[in-house]
Amino acid sequence: MLWSVSSRSQEPASPVRRLLLDEAARVLAEEGPAALSARRLVKAVGASTMAVYTHFGSMPALVREVMREGVERFLGRVDAVAPGTDPVLELTELCRVYQEFARAEPDVYAVMFGGSTLAGFELTQGDRQMGVALLRHPRDAIRRCIASGRFRADADADLLVRQLFVQMHGLAQLAHAGYILGIYGPDDVLAGLLRDFAVAAGDDPERAARSVRSGLG
Amino acid sequence: MLWSVSSRSQEPASPVRRLLLDEAARVLAEEGPAALSARRLVKAVGASTMAVYTHFGSMPALVREVMREGVERFLGRVDAVAPGTDPVLELTELCRVYQEFARAEPDVYAVMFGGSTLAGFELTQGDRQMGVALLRHPRDAIRRCIASGRFRADADADLLVRQLFVQMHGLAQLAHAGYILGIYGPDDVLAGLLRDFAVAAGDDPERAARSVRSGLG
DNA sequence: CCGCAATCCATAACGGCGTTATATCCATAA
């Protein structure tokens, strides 16, 4: 085809791997999981189907790479939340960035947490470990809530962070599926969940409401 | 072909439609979404691929029928929970049967609530309305919690039932995806969620814990 | 009874999918 053109290029050989990953992420974000296929990706980058297998081994393995990079973006957002003097506010902000990521990249999010099989991809135990790592930051925030006296001293941070995880995941998925209908939207439900979470953990209702409002505004 | 085997049969003509639906539900339950294909279904019932299109029009339409029957089974379980003197106990039992259904038919459940596309199937607004109808019973139970004084008088049943929905869905999906790891399992998280839900809504902590224990035991 | 329309269904095909066997480039090491 274009041998002469490629030889003209002084750059290092085409990083086909990166091109495929970027195109996969783009298609997934812009057109959804149904549009993601090996043949389409290789056509977009001007390669043959073999490119997928030399660089990734299989389509599920390519999807796994896309997911791993999604996890890194997710971790980047979560770690950007700085601790402050109000741990309930910090917890609220963590949940806010969680929902923001799920809304920004709903299909990558769905792959990360098992909501989508996507071309036969299935989560490995290692994948799940990576997802669980996201809970460390919120768990520490809950511990600070306990240490600061906002939450009861006998509260169990490990159980509470799982409860919070369940709530964030359920909200993200139901909102994406269009199941949060009627007068209350996802943001209303999020505010209610966070306030009730803090109150049940022992926080003063008024103070909890103020921290949540501040963290979501 | 005058030796017509079909005339020997005294039964009404083969209800191919029913056979396909049952086989689809069976494959989905026993082997998961990846195993569900038109060609496999028609081979199992001894028909040709046309059977799918004469009776359903498309594979997504067949999946929709499977989902509708799943919703009916779900509604059957939910409606089997009888009101009693303890509305918090009733709410707990409703959540228990919710989790039981999600655990018994995880793939049908995933289709119902948008967690799985399954051969291009996508939820319509009518499908979602059907799913939302499942919330009527728990919403009434929450209203009884308020009326009986267990929950605060100014609690909002419509918001609370959405929060509860989010929690039940998140737990069902994460448990199915294998994301509830470590010392606490799905049942522990469920107990914590329900207790905290009631406490935040205004119930006495001890009383809430007793109702939840009673409803989950 | 005949003929006609409608319905169901089997066959075969189309295009797309993931995957793989094979052969060919081409850069680098010996």
Next chain:
DNA sequence: TTATGGATATAACGCCGTTATGGATTGCGG
């Protein structure tokens, strides 16, 4: 220079959902 090994293009295999075609069966009005 030759040899080696990785990346790639080509073509094929067996799936998939879907559809065009034509044959069989059924029910019904004449």
